[in-house]
Amino acid sequence: MLEVKGLTKSYGKLVAVSAVSFCANSGETIGLLGPNGAGKTTTVSIIAGLLSPDSGQVLIEGKQVQSDTDPVKLKIGLVPQDMALYDKLSAHDNLTFFAALYSLPGAKAKQAIGEALSLVGLSDRAGDKVETFSGGMKRRLNLAAALLHDPQLLLLDEPTVGVDPQSRNAIFENLETLKKRGKTLIYTTHYMEEAERLCDRIVIIDHGKVIADDTLQGLHKMLPVTNIIAIELDHADGFKPEPMLALPEVKSAELEQGTLRVGVHDLSRGTPGILRWLSENGHSYHHVSSERPDLETVFLTLTGRSLRDSQ
Numbered sequence: 001m002l003e004v005k006g007l008t009k010s011y012g013k014l015v016a017v018s019a020v021s022f023c024a025n026s027g028e029t030i031g032l033l034g035p036n037g038a039g040k041t042t043t044v045s046i047i048a049g050l051l052s053p054d055s056g057q058v059l060i061e062g063k064q065v066q067s068d069t070d071p072v073k074l075k076i077g078l079v080p081q082d083m084a085l086y087d088k089l090s091a092h093d094n095l096t097f098f099a100a101l102y103s104l105p106g107a108k109a110k111q112a113i114g115e116a117l118s119l120v121g122l123s124d125r126a127g128d129k130v131e132t133f134s135g136g137m138k139r140r141l142n143l144a145a146a147l148l149h150d151p152q153l154l155l156l157d158e159p160t161v162g163v164d165p166q167s168r169n170a171i172f173e174n175l176e177t178l179k180k181r182g183k184t185l186i187y188t189t190h191y192m193e194e195a196e197r198l199c200d201r202i203v204i205i206d207h208g209k210v211i212a213d214d215t216l217q218g219l220h221k222m223l224p225v226t227n228i229i230a231i232e233l234d235h236a237d238g239f240k241p242e243p244m245l246a247l248p249e250v251k252s253a254e255l256e257q258g259t260l261r262v263g264v265h266d267l268s269r270g271t272p273g274i275l276r277w278l279s280e281n282g283h284s285y286h287h288v289s290s291e292r293p294d295l296e297t298v299f300l301t302l303t304g305r306s307l308r309d310s311q
């Protein structure tokens with residue numbers, strides 16, 4: 001559906017995006033994850049045709065978008081990071097304006113507006129001015145505006161920034177609905193928990209470069225430890241975890257407040273030996289669980305910096 005090849009864009013001396021390449025198959029949701037200033041908006045703006053790259057190509061269904069009036073462009077919907085809504089107009093009138101931009105004929109526009117409002121849960125507020133909306137409702141209307149022409153490829157640039165948890169959930173449910181309808185989504189975020197929940201594949205960008213492109217599972221495999229087995233011991237006093245490091249698959253072993261935390265690279269290969277070792281050495285336990293490290297850990301491992309704090 002979408003092929004991004006070697007995009008490069010500089011602002012003066014600053015290279016905002018450098019040789020960025022990735023693909024999205026039809027119906028896939030790709031997360032574009034990176035800290036502030038990583039180049040996410042620049043990349044999305046180039047895909048949407050709002051910005052031209054210094055070099056590189058964007059192919060939609062194998063075709064390069066030639067001009068603003070190219071019909072291929074109608075396959076794309078953009079939810080911009082900075083909202084483009086008219087505060088003094090009602091939600092309905094805002095959408096009428098966008099429908100006119102897409103040249104949707106009257107009857108089709110009416111139907112599309114009704115459907116988009118219903119999808120984002122704003123039908124009952126259609127007649128209210130946008131200035132009376134909460135931040136989350138504005139974000140939802142922003143999403144509705146991008147859906148009017150029924151695009152196959154939806155570019156979402158941090159659509160949940162500054163919204164309350166309830167609206168954030170609502171937006172997520174809307175996106176999950178769109179995903180079920182077979183839309184291809186490019187989801188830009190610096191929240192790894194969002195990328196983990198929604199995306200089939202995650203492209204991590206840092207300082208304008210792609211530093212990883214894989215499924216969540218694949219990204220986890222890059223870590224020295226892919227699972228932590230947490231074992232609550234019956235008698236933790238005096239327990240020494242160090243000898244466990246000699247067991248196959250065990251990468252780390254620590255005791256924290258009565259819970260033994262063992263890091264392994266392969267859960268199914270590591271767990272039996274660990275539990276056997278505990279019983280053979282007379283250590284009983286009353287709870288065993290496993291945890292997966294999150295994308296934050298992946299980012300930290302790849303860059304040595306934290307996703308939230310890095311610039």
Ligand SMILES: Nc1ncnc2c1ncn2[C@@H]1O[C@H](COP(=O)(O)OP(=O)(O)OP(=O)(O)O)[C@@H](O)[C@H]1O
Nearest residue numbers: 011016034035036037038039040041042043081190
């Ligand atoms: N119009 C511009 N003129 C000059 N520099 C720009 C411009 N737009 C973006 N930049 C710079 O390009 C780099 C990438 O910016 P971009 O907006 O693409 O990042 P981002 O990943 O979307 O960040 P954020 O998470 O803050 O939205 C940043 O260093 C930014 O300062």
Ligand SMILES: [Mg+2]
Nearest residue numbers: 040041042081
């Ligand atoms: Mg941005």
